[in-house]
Amino acid sequence: MNTLQEGLHRSHHKILIAGPVGAGKTTAVATLSDIPPVRTDELATDMTALQKSTTTVALDYGRIDLDGGEHVHIYGAPGQERFDFMWDILSQGSIGLLLLVNNHRPAPLQDLSFFVDSFSQRFQKTQFAVGVTHMDESRAPDLDAYHQILEKRGCQVPVFEVDARDRDDMKSLLRALLYSLDPGLVDHG
Amino acid sequence: MDANTAYSYEFFFRRMGGERYRLVPREEDANVLLIDVDSLEGRRIIHQREFRDRPGQVTVVISANLSHPEQLLFLRKPSSSAALMEVLEAALTRLVSDAVAGRQTPAGSLGQGGNSGSAPQKERVASAAMALEDTRFNHYLFRHDSNRQGEGGTAVFDPDLYLYGAVSRALALAREHRQGVEINWELSSLSLCGVSGRIDSGMVESVMRSVALTRMKPALTLIGEPGKALPLARSEPVDTVLWRLAVWTSRGRLPAGVQGDARFRLTRWPNLTRLLPTPHAMRISALWARGEYGAEETAQRLMISLGDVYSFVAAVQSQGLLRVSATGAQATAALAEPARSGPGQAREPATPAPEAGANRKMGGLLSRILARILA
Numbered sequence: 088m089n090t091l092q093e094g095l096h097r098s099h100h101k102i103l104i105a106g107p108v109g110a111g112k113t114t115a116v117a118t119l120s121d122i123p124p125v126r127t128d129e130l131a132t133d134m135t136a137l138q139k140s141t142t143t144v145a146l147d148y149g150r151i152d153l154d155g156g157e158h159v160h161i162y163g164a165p166g167q168e169r170f171d172f173m174w175d176i177l178s179q180g181s182i183g184l185l186l187l188v189n190n191h192r193p194a195p196l197q198d199l200s201f202f203v204d205s206f207s208q209r210f211q212k213t214q215f216a217v218g219v220t221h222m223d224e225s226r227a228p229d230l231d232a233y234h235q236i237l238e239k240r241g242c243q244v245p246v247f248e249v250d251a252r253d254r255d256d257m258k259s260l261l262r263a264l265l266y267s268l269d270p271g272l273v274d275h276g
Numbered sequence: 277m278d279a280n281t282a283y284s285y286e287f288f289f290r291r292m293g294g295e296r297y298r299l300v301p302r303e304e305d306a307n308v309l310l311i312d313v314d315s316l317e318g319r320r321i322i323h324q325r326e327f328r329d330r331p332g333q334v335t336v337v338i339s340a341n342l343s344h345p346e347q348l349l350f351l352r353k354p355s356s357s358a359a360l361m362e363v364l365e366a367a368l369t370r371l372v373s374d375a376v377a378g379r380q381t382p383a384g385s386l387g388q389g390g391n392s393g394s395a396p397q398k399e400r401v402a403s404a405a406m407a408l409e410d411t412r413f414n415h416y417l418f419r420h421d422s423n424r425q426g427e428g429g430t431a432v433f434d435p436d437l438y439l440y441g442a443v444s445r446a447l448a449l450a451r452e453h454r455q456g457v458e459i460n461w462e463l464s465s466l467s468l469c470g471v472s473g474r475i476d477s478g479m480v481e482s483v484m485r486s487v488a489l490t491r492m493k494p495a496l497t498l499i500g501e502p503g504k505a506l507p508l509a510r511s512e513p514v515d516t517v518l519w520r521l522a523v524w525t526s527r528g529r530l531p532a533g534v535q536g537d538a539r540f541r542l543t544r545w546p547n548l549t550r551l552l553p554t555p556h557a558m559r560i561s562a563l564w565a566r567g568e569y570g571a572e573e574t575a576q577r578l579m580i581s582l583g584d585v586y587s588f589v590a591a592v593q594s595q596g597l598l599r600v601s602a603t604g605a606q607a608t609a610a611l612a613e614p615a616r617s618g619p620g621q622a623r624e625p626a627t628p629a630p631e632a633g634a635n636r637k638m639g640g641l642l643s644r645i646l647a648r649i650l651a
Contacts, residue, residue, distance in 0.1 A: 100641060119649075153644045182642070213566070234544045243542070243565045247549040258649045259549045259558075265642050266562035271577060272642055 101160040102261070103177050104147075105206065106187035107198040108166035111220045111251030113147045115187060116163040118257045120149025146173060171205065178206065183264045184215035187251065188233070191221035196228055199236050212242045216264040218249035218256070288357060297364065308367040312338045314353070314555075314581045316650075322579070332374070334367040340528075340581035353581075431529040431586070439487055440521035442494045443468070443475070444594070447514055453498055456506040461494035463487075467506060474511035481520075488524035518594040519551045526590035528583025530571075539601040540589060541568040546597055554591050555584040568601055 104112045117124040125148040147163030162177045164170075178184070184206055188199050199217070206215065217233060233246045245263035249256040266272055289297040300306050303321070312318040322337065327345035329335050337345065340353040349370070351363045435441035439459075443466070446457040450470030459466040464487070468475045477484060500506050522531075530536060542564040548557055559578050563569060569577070571585045592598045 153648055159645055230547055245545040247547055256549050265646050266558050269639055269642055270562035
C-alpha cells in the first residue's frame with residue numbers, strides 16, 4: 088500500500104483544500120505537508136490549459152504528522168466541476184475546508200459563490216476558511232467583496248489574503264479554521 | 277525562560293529570599309511553580325494540570341487578568357518584588373501544611389528535613405520557580421500606566437489625542453472630499469490620498485511606533501485636486517497603518533467611548549495574515565465571530581489578559597469591524613467607523629456560546645494539529 092492509498096484508507100482525520108483551477112491548491116498542499124506531496128497532475132487538455140500547464144484531475148495528497156504517530160491527511164480537490172464526484176468523497180469526514188480563490192482570474196467572486204454553494208451541503212458554516220491568492224497581481228476585488236458574498240449566505244468565516252507558497256500564510260489560514268471550529272482551543276496538547 | 281529572566285530570579289532569590297529559594301530548570305523538580313498564564317506555554321501547562329496543584333507542589337498563577345482558578349495562588353501583573361515575596365511565602369506555608377497533612381513533596385525539596393514538613397522557616401529551601409513570559413509582543417505592547425484609569429476603573433485612551441485619531445479624522449475628510457489630506461504637527465507630516473486610500477508616512481516602523489505614543493494635536497489640510505490620486509512614493513494602505521497605530525496607542529487600554537462592560541461581536545474577520553498580530557487576535561476573532569461577549573468574559577474563556585482584549589478592541593475598531601452592545605440598555609450601535617463603511621453590517625442576534633469540551637476527542641485532535649503547526 089503506497090502513501091496515498093494509506094491516506095485514503097485512514098482518512099478519518101483529514102482537511103480538504105478546494106477552489107478553482109490555478110488557485111494554488113497543489114502548492115498549498117505541498118506547503119502544509121510534512122511529506123513530499125503526492126501529485127496526480129496530468130497535462131490539461133481543455134480550457135484549463137489556459138490557466139496553467141498542468142492541472143489536478145484526481146487529487147493532491149499531503150500529510151501533517153502529529154505526535155504519537157497519528158496523521159492528518161490533506162487533500163487538494165480537483166478544481167474542475169466535472170470532477171465534483173471527488174468532492175463528495177473527499178469531503179466525507181473532513182475536519183474542515185480551506186477554500187482558495189485566485190483573485191487574478193476573470194470572475195473570482197463568481198468562483199467563490201460557486202464553491203461555497205457547492206460545498207455548503209458538505210460543510211457547516213463554521214467549518215471552512217477562505218484564502219484569497221494572487222492579490223499581489225490583482226487587488227480587486229478586495230476582501231470586503233468576498234465577505235459580502237459570504238454574508239449573503241450566512242457565513243462569517245475567516246477570509247485572509249494568502250500566498251499559497253508561504254508556510255506562515257497557510258498555517259495562519261489553518262489556525263483560523265481550527266479556532267473557528269473551537270475558539271476555546273488550547274494552543275498545545 | 278530566557279537567561280536574563282533566569283538571572284533576575286536568581287538575584288531576587290538571593291537578595292529578597294534570604295537564600296531560601298533557588299531556581300530549578302525542570303518543573304517537576306520545583307516545590308513552587310510560577311506560571312504566567314498570559315503566555316501560550318503557561319496556558320498549556322495550567323491546562324495539563326487541570327487547574328490544580330500537584331502533590332507536593334504549589335502553583336502560583338501570574339496574570340494581568342484578575343480571573344484565575346480559585347484554588348491556586350495568584351499574583352497579578354504588574355507585581356512588585358514584595359508581592360512576589362509574599363506569594364512565595366504563602367506557597368511555602370501551603371507546602372508545609374500539605375506536608376503535615378501527609379502529602380508528598382518532590383525529591384530533595386522542602387528543607388533539610390526532606391518531607392518532614394517540620395523544618396523551621398529559616399531552613400526551608402523551596403527549590404522554586406519556573407516562570408514563563410510571553411515576550412513575543414513585548415517589543416511594542418508594553419502596558420499602559422495602570423494609575424491612569426477611566427470611569428469604572430477601566431483603562432482608556434482618547435484616540436483624538438494621538439496620531440491614530442488624526443489619521444482616522446483625515447481619512448474621513450479625504451473620503452468626503454475625494455481629495456488628499458496632509459496631517460501636520462510640530463515635527464513631521466503625513467499625506468493621505470482620498471482616492472487610493474493610501475498613506476505616505478515617510479517613517480520607519482520604530483519611529484512611527486514612538487510617534488503613536490506621543491500626544492499631539494496635528495492640523496489637517498486638504499491638498500490636491502478632487503478625484504485625483506496623490507503621488508505617494510512610499511505609500512501603504514491606510515487600513516494597515518490605522519490598525520498598527522491603534523495597537524501601539526492602545527497598549528492594553530480601551531478606546532474612549534467604549535464602556536468596559538460592553539459586549540462585542542465581530543462583523544467580519546480582520547485580514548490577520550497582513551495585519552500586525554495582536555496577542556490572541558485569532559482566538560478572539562473566532563469567539564467574537566460566533567457571538568457576543570464582554571471583555572472580561574472573553575478574557576476568562578480564553579485565559580488571556582484583559583489588556584490583550586482591549587488592544588484587540590482598539591485594533592478591530594480601527595477597521596470598523598466591531599459591533600458593540602451596551603449592556604443594560606439593550607440598545608446596540610455600530611461604533612463610529614474611522615476606516616470605512618460598508619454593507620453587511622446587519623447581524624443576527626448573538627449565537628449561543630460554543631460549548632467547551634462538547635467534543636473532547638475532536639478538541640484533542642484540533643489541539644494537537646494546532647500544536648503541530650505552531651511548532
